Amino acid sequence: MRHEVLPPGTPATEFDADTTVEGGDGSWRAVVSDRWDVGVNPNGGYVLALMLRAMGGTVELPDPLTVTAHYLRPPDHGEASIAVDVIRSGRRFATASASLRQGERERVRALATFGDLVAAEGPTRVDAPPPELPPPEECYDMLAGRSPETLAAAPTLLQRFDVRVPQPLGWPLGERRGVPRLDGWIRFRDGRPPDLLSLALFADAFPPPILDVIPASWVPTLELTVHLRARPEPGWLRAVFRTRVLRDGLLEEDGELWDGNGDLVAMSRQLATVIPAG
Amino acid sequence: MRHEVLPPGTPATEFDADTTVEGGDGSWRAVVSDRWDVGVNPNGGYVLALMLRAMGGTVELPDPLTVTAHYLRPPDHGEASIAVDVIRSGRRFATASASLRQGERERVRALATFGDLVAAEGPTRVDAPPPELPPPEECYDMLAGRSPETLAAAPTLLQRFDVRVPQPLGWPLGERRGVPRLDGWIRFRDGRPPDLLSLALFADAFPPPILDVIPASWVPTLELTVHLRARPEPGWLRAVFRTRVLRDGLLEEDGELWDGNGDLVAMSRQLATVIPAG
Numbered sequence: 001m002r003h004e005v006l007p008p009g010t011p012a013t014e015f016d017a018d019t020t021v022e023g024g025d026g027s028w029r030a031v032v033s034d035r036w037d038v039g040v041n042p043n044g045g046y047v048l049a050l051m052l053r054a055m056g057g058t059v060e061l062p063d064p065l066t067v068t069a070h071y072l073r074p075p076d077h078g079e080a081s082i083a084v085d086v087i088r089s090g091r092r093f094a095t096a097s098a099s100l101r102q103g104e105r106e107r108v109r110a111l112a113t114f115g116d117l118v119a120a121e122g123p124t125r126v127d128a129p130p131p132e133l134p135p136p137e138e139c140y141d142m143l144a145g146r147s148p149e150t151l152a153a154a155p156t157l158l159q160r161f162d163v164r165v166p167q168p169l170g171w172p173l174g175e176r177r178g179v180p181r182l183d184g185w186i187r188f189r190d191g192r193p194p195d196l197l198s199l200a201l202f203a204d205a206f207p208p209p210i211l212d213v214i215p216a217s218w219v220p221t222l223e224l225t226v227h228l229r230a231r232p233e234p235g236w237l238r239a240v241f242r243t244r245v246l247r248d249g250l251l252e253e254d255g256e257l258w259d260g261n262g263d264l265v266a267m268s269r270q271l272a273t274v275i276p277a278g
Numbered sequence: 279m280r281h282e283v284l285p286p287g288t289p290a291t292e293f294d295a296d297t298t299v300e301g302g303d304g305s306w307r308a309v310v311s312d313r314w315d316v317g318v319n320p321n322g323g324y325v326l327a328l329m330l331r332a333m334g335g336t337v338e339l340p341d342p343l344t345v346t347a348h349y350l351r352p353p354d355h356g357e358a359s360i361a362v363d364v365i366r367s368g369r370r371f372a373t374a375s376a377s378l379r380q381g382e383r384e385r386v387r388a389l390a391t392f393g394d395l396v397a398a399e400g401p402t403r404v405d406a407p408p409p410e411l412p413p414p415e416e417c418y419d420m421l422a423g424r425s426p427e428t429l430a431a432a433p434t435l436l437q438r439f440d441v442r443v444p445q446p447l448g449w450p451l452g453e454r455r456g457v458p459r460l461d462g463w464i465r466f467r468d469g470r471p472p473d474l475l476s477l478a479l480f481a482d483a484f485p486p487p488i489l490d491v492i493p494a495s496w497v498p499t500l501e502l503t504v505h506l507r508a509r510p511e512p513g514w515l516r517a518v519f520r521t522r523v524l525r526d527g528l529l530e531e532d533g534e535l536w537d538g539n540g541d542l543v544a545m546s547r548q549l550a551t552v553i554p555a556g
Contacts, residue, residue, distance in 0.1 A: 065500070065528065066348075066549045068346040068501070068503060070344075070365075070373045070389055070391055072365060072366040072373055073366070087350060087384060087387055088350040088384070093500065095350055095387065097375075097387065106365060109365055109389060111348055111387060111389050113348055113501055113549075115528075117526070120525075120526035120527060120528060121526055121527060122524075122526050122527015122528070122552050122554070123492050123524060123526075123527060123552060123554075124524060124525050124526055125458075125491055125492070125524045126522070126523050126524070126525060127458070127522050127523070128522040128523050180403075180405070214401050222343070222344065222371065222391050223344040223346070223391055225346060225547070227530055227547075227549055229523055229525060229528070229530075230525065244404070244405050244542070245404050245405070245406050245507055245542050246400075246401060246402060246403045246404070247402050247507060247508060248395070248398035248400050248401075249398060249399060249400015249401060250343065250393075250398060250400070250507070252505055252507075264523050267530055267547070269503070269505075269547055271343060271344045271391075271505055273400070274400050276400070276401075
């Protein structure tokens with residue numbers, strides 16, 4: 001077996017390559033890749049991870065604890081600038097704002113508080129068991145069962161992941177079961193282990209569970225908040241996504257991610273709109 | 279019965295008086311009241327409502343849909359400036375950033391997206407029934423059963439509300455039941471009806487449910503996000519607050535508020551830290 005030789009300095013994984021930022025002192029350049037699209041637009045979680053990378057390069061504490069992004073306009077593929085402003089820099093917590101711009105227009109604004117999860121001290125009490133799922137090898141690849149046409153229409157985003165679900169999704173085949181909840185396993189297809197940065201992406205990587213209830217051409221995120229609660233173990237993540245209130249085309253989507261230890265490593269919530277199909 | 283005569287222009291309710299902002303063009307002055315304290319510090323939801331009032335006076339759409347505040351340093355009582363920057367102003371959605379400062383220091387940064395819930399159009403599907411609770415008149419006043427000493431130590435915040443719980447709280451009397459969940463009814467004590475602005479305060483008005491598990495002198499909020507989903511009906515709100523993961527002194531707290539129609543009107547989540555008691 002021949003190993004591909006990468007130029008020196010090339011990140012070894014798709015995620016690391018596509019979240020590379022260059023610069024410093026709060027002024028960063030990035031390239032928005034087309035490998036993490038939903039439809040024609042870059043996935044919100046991917047763009048958030050890119051911004052977190054720039055924020056993490058600016059603040060002095062290692063771990064994002066909570067981050068919120070407001071999506072102003074869909075980013076284009078290609079070059080972008082990310083301006084990071086450290087609002088407060090403390091011993092335990094630091095807060096920064098980030099603004100992603102392309103051309104004259106701001107596309108995404110984010111606000112994050114960083115800390116150090118390893119140095120954190122205090123009481124622990126956890127009541128959040130992971131969902132019961134058959135092991136990944138007994139689950140279905142999320143893209144299985146699709147015709148070549150629907151497979152070609154699948155987001156490039158999904159091609160970056162190995163996603164396993166306990167039963168094949170109905171809605172890509174036109175069968176809506178009416179249950180706005182999606183459970184499954186997820187990992188990067190190229191084997192990159194999950195970390196806090198990529199959890200922001202995993203938290204937006206599943207198809208919207210509302211698609212099992214209503215047809216929609218797109219479910220654009222207005223705002224996404226992710227709490228990063230623990231550095232994940234390498235390996236599969238277990239995920240649950242669900243929507244409880246869709247009202248006049250606005251919905252929340254809650255996500256939870258557990259690592260191989262059964263620890264809840266991230267909680268996410270987004271507010272999104274539904275663009276009707278057809 | 280003699281009615282108190284208020285000077286012309288005086289807001290008739292505590293909440294409206296204490297969230298008054300003056301100014302315009304994104305530059306506002308406010309006074310942080312001492313009537314909404316927890317311990318010696320103004321409640322985070324109260325300060326958020328104050329900032330939302332300034333943001334709402336700046337953007338052209340009527341309803342906050344999602345707002346996130348990062349608490350940098352506790353605000354002091356007294357004068358504050360609130361600078362509002364409209365990041366995007368669209369037909370359906372507008373996003374603004376707000377910064378509350380006192381003296382030379384920024385205390386709170388917030389980011390909100392506004393819209394118009396009445397003009398919103400699209401599909402509806404709701405699966406979020408309110409919690410089952412005995413009617414308010416069969417519940418207990420949250421402050422009932424406290425000795426004069428513990429009542430005097432109760433937050434000024436709680437004195438602004440009429441809060442009814444299905445059973446008396448144990449932890450103020452030193453009896454922890456170990457269930458980090460708190461259900462109850464809430465309304466303003468002075469009869470002011472709830473609206474979207476005040477939902478941001480209601481979402482942070484209950485004592486932290488983690489106090490039923492561990493003693494803590496303070497549970498300061500690092501970040502609070504509130505989704506405002508519907509304009510509430512006048513009358514009582516039903517509320518549920520719960521914490522699932524407390525890890526190394528960091529916890530999430532999820533809140534849900536329903537109006538008298540049984541509609542979920544707000545969902546909140548915060549990341550907070552626990553300051554041990556004693």
